[in-house]
Amino acid sequence: MTARLVLWDVDLTLIDARSIGVDWYRRVLAEVTGVAMRHVPDMAGKTELAITGEVLAAHDIDAAEDTVRAMFDALVSVVLADRDVLSLRGAAMPGAARALDALAEVPGVVQTLVTGNLPEVAFHKLDAFGLHRHVDFGIGGFGAESRHRHDLISTAVAKAGAKHGTEFPPESVVVVGDTPRDVAGALHHGAVAIGVASGRSDERSLREAGAHVVLPDLTDTEAVLTAVRG
Missing domain, CATH: 3.40.50.1000 (HAD superfamily/HAD-like)
Incomplete structure (x- = not known):
């Protein structure tokens, strides 16, 4: 071949x-911006860059480069902290x-x-x-x-x-x-x-x-x- x-x-x-991803974004948004999540976008097949942009826009937050980077960094930290939870819930x-x-x-x-x-x-x-x-x-x-x-x-x-x-x-x-x-x-x-x-x-x-x-x-x-x- x-x-x-x-x-x-x-x-x-x-x-x-599926049971964890939305929770991660909820925690990240609150940590980075102080805003509680009110709207969850359709995440299926989308990239993290697209999802983050949609989450910020839905909450009237400017998707500035430093904000997006902070969201990414927080997401990595949250996922790492939930490593054991992931293996149990996923x-x-x-x-x-x-x-x-x-x-x-x-x-x-x-x-x-x-x-x-x-x-x-x-x-x-x-x-x-x-x-x-x-x-x-x-x-x-x-x-x-x-x-x-x-x-x-x-x-x-x-x-x-x-x-x-x-x-x-x-x-x-x-x-x-x-x-x-x-x-x-x-x-x-x-x-x-x-x-x-x-x-x-x-x-x-x-x-x-x-x-x-x-x-x-x-x-x-x-x-x-x-x-x-x-």
């Missing part, structure tokens, strides 16, 4: 932290560990992330469930880099190419995620889009978004391998 760059989404693809998605392990055994496969999370937050989330071992966090696309999901894919591909001394053409890049935004980002780059209906989006909506392959979840390891191999 030719080299494959596999770009994993995190939330509701590899882990489920969960690894079914089949995620086996899928990561199996792909790590396939020659030529490089695994990293394209996620709306900050890199530190993504690490803590995966580390809490032992899912970090096969993921190269140094070459991913993360949520502080752009408001737009498709930019993160381009960033990750460039980082991976620089590290491995080779180009990863679009057809060798595989994006795995649970939302139509993940699919749209993959298609924008010309990458292979694997939709996983383990989040709020069902199989039909992922197909309609243009996913090349749609899986109900990650429990069928052979189906994941087949989808990645193309």
Whole structure:
């Protein structure tokens, strides 16, 4: 098989932290601005930069660069403080560990992330469930880099190419995620889009978004391998 760059989404693809994420933002907003959260934006498939901007705007707070940076720093601190809570209240998605392990055994496969999370937050989330071992966090696309999901894919591909001394053409890049935004980002780059209906989006909506392959979840390891191999 030719080299494959596999770009994993995190939330509701590899882990489920739905019960905690809004609470983190509520605490961060109060800590940084002193304002109590009144409005929670739709976070699915969005980047941290976009979510933070929407949270601030919804509370009539200017999204100045230093305020956004303070929000990011506070978020990292809150997630680290909740490391043990995360492992109790959250969960690894079914089949995620086996899928990561199996792909790590396939020659030529490089695994990293394209996620709306900050890199530190993504690490803590995966580390809490032992899912970090096969993921190269140094070459991913993360949520502080752009408001737009498709930019993160381009960033990750460039980082991976620089590290491995080779180009990863679009057809060798595989994006795995649970939302139509993940699919749209993959298609924008010309990458292979694997939709996983383990989040709020069902199989039909992922197909309609243009996913090349749609899986109900990650429990069928052979189906994941087949989808990645193309």
